[in-house]
Amino acid sequence: MSETEKILRVAAKGDGVTASGRHVALAAPGDMVRADGSIEPGSHHAEPVCRHFGKCGGCELQHLDEASLAQFVTDRVAHAASGQGVEPAQLLPAHLSPPRSRRRATLHAARTGGAVQIGFKERRGHKIVDMRECHILRPELFALIAPLRKLLSAKRGKFSSNIALTLADQGVDCALTGYSPEGLEETEALTDFCRDHGLARLMLDYGYGPEAFWEPEPLTATLSGVPVALPPAAFLQATVDGEDALTSAVSGWLGTSGQVVDLFSGLGTFAFALPAGTQVQAVEAARDAVQACQSAARRAGRSLEAIHRDLFRNPMRAEELAGFDAAILDPPRAGAREQVAQLATSAVPKIAYVSCNPASWARDAATLQQAGYRLAELRPVGQFRWSTHVELASLFVREG
Known part of the structure; x- marks a missing residue:
């Protein structure tokens, strides 16, 4: 490219597109792309609100203002x-x-370099971006990330787990795969975690499908004013x-x-x-x-x-x-x-x-x-x- 081009629209995968058909990552409509590939922000280019944006795969379009989004x-x-x-x-x-309205999400957890990381995977990769803030999850879901990181840090050895979080009428429904307590001490710690953090339900998958580890009362989701029982993994x-x-x-x-x-x-x-x-x-x-x-x-x-x-x-x-x-x-x-x-x-x-x-x-x-x-x-x-x-x-x- 020998001259500056203007971003006209955003393609399906989130890249800005010029009149010549060039795709530019993290570019908004109205941005100017210089000959060296750098971007001069236009009137529709927003300042991303999250420190993880650009790396975390949870969001792809925080650089767009409300109108262009x-x-x-x-x-x-x-x-x-x-x-x-x-x-x-x-x-x-x-x-x-x-923002902060998502009531369900699946996160990933793993021990990496001795530390446990929890979050979405990278935008175009497989590594976990360790979540320290999030502007899409409901606060009730995000509030569990640090306690979950602490809980899983006590797990010995390497592990990889998926964490499905859903906000039900009674509170947070959490489902863990690739994780199970070993022995009485870990089982009691998991019970204490559920009680101390007010979990509505905790499901564990031991390899035979999800089983309820903790569920003080049956879960419901209210749909147009009607409470409906919420089965595990229901949509x-x-x-x-x-x-x-x-x-x-x-x-x-x-x-x-x-x-x-x-x-x-x-x-x-x-x-x-x-x-x-x-x-x-x-x-x-x-x-x-x-x-x-x-x-x-x-x-x-x-x-x-x-x-x-x-x-x-x-x-x-x-x-x-x-x-x-x-x-x-x-x-x-x-x-x-x-x-x-x-x-x-x-x-x-x-x-x-x-x-x-x-x-x-x-x-x-x-x-x-x-x-x-x-x-x-x-x-x-x-x-x-x-x-x-x-x-x-x-x-x-x-x-x-």
């Missing part, structure tokens, strides 16, 4: 749609979750704020529907967000989630039937979908190719499709569009703040 989230979703020939009738403003939206944005969009679109089928329903995040009088059939492959959802609906007096069914192997067929006024779809990152193929040939008037992967969603969106559905509204959501991970909610309406 929202634009990045919007562009990820809009470009995925247009790449498949899908254009929304209305593209809603992006919703961004605030929750990353932030309460992001969950509210997604459920508000879905309930706003489908609130007047009398009968709704909720596909890949999980614990009932979207089912419970619908008006109480809605007749809901919630379909999910995880048996513990089905049981938790059904029990919560029964206690809350909700008209909800939870059904166990693997929608990848056995999608609901078009004839089974007859009679439903609307469908909700919230599949894993791979999307829902088989289920969408059945929806495409159905007569369901409205489909609310929530996704954590714009690429697989766009592929499915094209299938629906080709079958006569119109993308009426599209809502980008950035609940993984300062990350390239983007989510969305969308409404498809059957034409004619």
